[in-house]
Amino acid sequence: MSDITEETILSALGKVQDPAQGRDLISLNALRELRIKGSDVSLRLAQITPLHPGAAEIEAAARAALEAAGVSKLSVEYVAEVPADGRERGGLAAGVKNVIAIASGKGGVGKSTVSVNVAVALAMAGAKIGLLDADIYGPNVPTMMGVQHLPKPPDADGRLTPAEAYGVKMMSIGFLVKPEQAMVWRGPMLHNALRQFVNDVDWGELDYLIVDMPPGTGDVQLSLAQTTPISGGIIVTLPQKVSVDDARRGAEMFRQLRVPLMGVVENMSYMQLPDGGRVEVFGSGGGEALAAEFGVPFLGGVPMEPEVRAGGDAGAPIVHSQPDAPAAAALRALAGEISLRASLAALQTQSQTIPLQIVDE
Numbered sequence: 001m002s003d004i005t006e007e008t009i010l011s012a013l014g015k016v017q018d019p020a021q022g023r024d025l026i027s028l029n030a031l032r033e034l035r036i037k038g039s040d041v042s043l044r045l046a047q048i049t050p051l052h053p054g055a056a057e058i059e060a061a062a063r064a065a066l067e068a069a070g071v072s073k074l075s076v077e078y079v080a081e082v083p084a085d086g087r088e089r090g091g092l093a094a095g096v097k098n099v100i101a102i103a104s105g106k107g108g109v110g111k112s113t114v115s116v117n118v119a120v121a122l123a124m125a126g127a128k129i130g131l132l133d134a135d136i137y138g139p140n141v142p143t144m145m146g147v148q149h150l151p152k153p154p155d156a157d158g159r160l161t162p163a164e165a166y167g168v169k170m171m172s173i174g175f176l177v178k179p180e181q182a183m184v185w186r187g188p189m190l191h192n193a194l195r196q197f198v199n200d201v202d203w204g205e206l207d208y209l210i211v212d213m214p215p216g217t218g219d220v221q222l223s224l225a226q227t228t229p230i231s232g233g234i235i236v237t238l239p240q241k242v243s244v245d246d247a248r249r250g251a252e253m254f255r256q257l258r259v260p261l262m263g264v265v266e267n268m269s270y271m272q273l274p275d276g277g278r279v280e281v282f283g284s285g286g287g288e289a290l291a292a293e294f295g296v297p298f299l300g301g302v303p304m305e306p307e308v309r310a311g312g313d314a315g316a317p318i319v320h321s322q323p324d325a326p327a328a329a330a331l332r333a334l335a336g337e338i339s340l341r342a343s344l345a346a347l348q349t350q351s352q353t354i355p356l357q358i359v360d361e
Contacts, residue, residue: 091199105246146315
């Protein structure tokens with residue numbers, strides 16, 4: 001068999017589509033490095049998120065195409081190149097590529113659980129992640145991430161060093177006040193606190209800043225939208241009608257604030273029984289109906305599991321502590337879908353051409 005050539009590889013990969021972008025790997029400039037040794041080939045492929053939902057499909061198609069072209073041994077390495085949304089951010093948030101706000105219309109739907117586990121799942125996949133707890137009145141992120149204090153006090157210029165756990169940088173009012181302290185603040189005080197949490201925290205370079213929004217549609221939501229450009233919003237709801245009605249107000253809030261709504265998540269979708277059956281404790285179909293109403297994707301549902309609650313109480317997010325649990329798998333899939341939506345939106349604002357390095361051995 002004759003040796004494989006560069007042209008053979010490029011032609012084969014030109015037939016492999018990224019299902020999310022609807023284009024082939026060559027026209028997407030996804031090939032970063034190509035090594036050829038006889039009929040053995042090594043590839044380095046770029047992905048727009050480290051948790052690309054279509055990664056397995058892309059690799060299977062690439063292997064099939066290259067085997068058909070005569071490649072006898074193939075190794076594939078991936079590198080995540082997360083695009084920035086093109087929006088200018090001030091202060092120490094200048095290095096944040098994308099800001100994703102996770103919201104709901106009411107409390108108690110698991111919005112913080114989704115925010116925390118999405119952030120940790122993306123960090124575990126290799127993304128640079130920040131998590132901002134924007135719930136001034138009821139901060140839960142410190143408890144759910146198992147961190148109660150900032151690593152050091154503000155410096156002389158008021159700059160804050162974020163806490164860090166599970167590879168996630170985070171900021172919360174819960175790090176700055178006593179657990180029992182009630183935050184009786186008016187709008188201007190809320191605005192100043194959020195501005196400081198965004199612009200005066202040393203976030204560094206982040207692929208995604210996940211914002212755990214408070215319930216409702218009040219001062220905090222408005223202040224955050226005024227403080228920093230938000231790439232997109234995610235709505236979390238329960239399946240039941242009462243929760244969907246409240247979530248609808250959250251979705252409408254994003255619309256009024258001109259924040260793109262990226263999708264809807266349904267938490268506590270069902271309870272899995274030991275015999276394999278399901279119990280729909282809060283009904284069914286609410287999340288899908290809300291997504292259809294607003295013309296956005298339904299990103300998926302998360303089952304009810306006691307381990308999710310236990311992990312949140314213990315500061316051990318389930319995607320890290322029990323990665324094989326059904327709820328962990330669902331939350332990891334959500335992290336992939338959410339990050340993909342953000343990256344696809346960011347790509348609309350930019351066009352990149354990166355030279356290919358060819359090494360023929």
